[in-house]
Amino acid sequence: MFRYFLNNHACTIAAVVLSTTSVAHAADIKFGFAAPLTGPQSHYGEEMQNGLILAIEEANQKGVKIGGKPAKFSLVSRDDQADPRIAVQVAQQLVDQDVSGILGHFNSGTTIPASRVYHDAGLPQIAMATSPEYTKQGYETTFRMMTSDTQQGAAVGKFLVQKLNAKKVAIIDDRTAYGQGLADEVDKAVKAAGGQVVRREYTTDKANDFTSILTNIKGTAPDAIFYGGLDAQSGPMKRQLVTLGIKAPLVSGEMTRSDTFIKLAGDAADGTYASLAGVPLEKMAEGKVFEQRYQARFKKAPGVYTPYAYDGAWNMISAMEKADSADPAKYLPELAKLSRRGATSEHIAYDKNGDLKEISVTIYEVKGGKWEMVETMVSQAN
Structure with missing residues (x-):
């Protein structure tokens, strides 16, 4: 009896320790990203990726909590080479990586075919693509980082x-x-x-x-x-x-x-x-502050697409915070009704198609x- 009690007591202590440890552990949340990272369009992909990295690093430093745990966000990057055929292959690879959302692609020609893969998997996607066809497909999973064409x-x-x-x-x-x-x-x-x-x-x-x-x-x-x-x-x-x-x-x-x-x-x-x-960096809602943070992190000026990618990442993170979940089915409704102040605009929100409500062209x-x-x-x- 005494030995049985001790063993059970030890098991109870172990269970408490494991339970306490699991609460302390971060919730690992992976975002998928795809864009041209090699070839003549790689500079577009790089400036977009840097914006995402900055947002994710800031969210990790801030201690964003999802499901009661501090979230640890990470980026799974793939090079689609601006090729529609490769983009579809990359999209399936990202789905198989068990990511919680997609930040990409960059080109309209790669985003549109890839979006079908993400839609079938139920993954929300926020893309840089500006072709009107992207959000005209009727998918509830498609959203933009920029004004449409x-x-x-x-x-x-x-x-x-x-x-x-x-x-x-x-x-x-x-x-x-x-x-x-x-x-x-x-x-x-x-x-x-x-x-x-x-x-x-x-x-x-x-x-x-x-x-x-x-x-x-x-x-x-x-x-x-x-x-x-x-x-x-x-x-x-x-x-x-x-x-x-x-x-x-x-x-x-x-x-x-x-x-x-x-x-x-x-x-x-x-x-x-x-x-x-969009609008020039100096006229954005938090343009100057964003530029300072970016310069400090990457030791160079941000590219044209960088702040929009940054806001795209924070849009998805904010929706997860609101839903208190990284489950796509749970945070997707929060993304659709998002309303927040970001680096690029004081009024970031989506219409029923996933297009930005604010139209800005310079x-x-x-x-x-x-x-x-x-x-x-x-x-x-x-």
């Missing part, structure tokens, strides 16, 4: 006709989901504003010689040329445009609004316009080899 394209088309006085506009796109989607929206907006699309040309996101396309466009004497695509193409395109003696300004989207474009375009970069979903121009803000447009979606 439907909203951005409308602003750019209006800017072309009303501010640049471009009544005749030529349009080129790279046939990617991003490039074509944005170009289509600009096409509609130019016509709605009273302008005319005098020619539509197509290229690819691997091309570097645009002489034939630009020669065809030159014959239509456009007032402006819009390009939907990446900086890897818009840079050499601007150089060739100048070489051919075309005076019409080149206007493009946020993928052109980069230091890479300026490097590739060289002396020809000046006079180029680019739209960017137009930039290259002057003296540097991007300078021309104007910012902020409104609320209907």
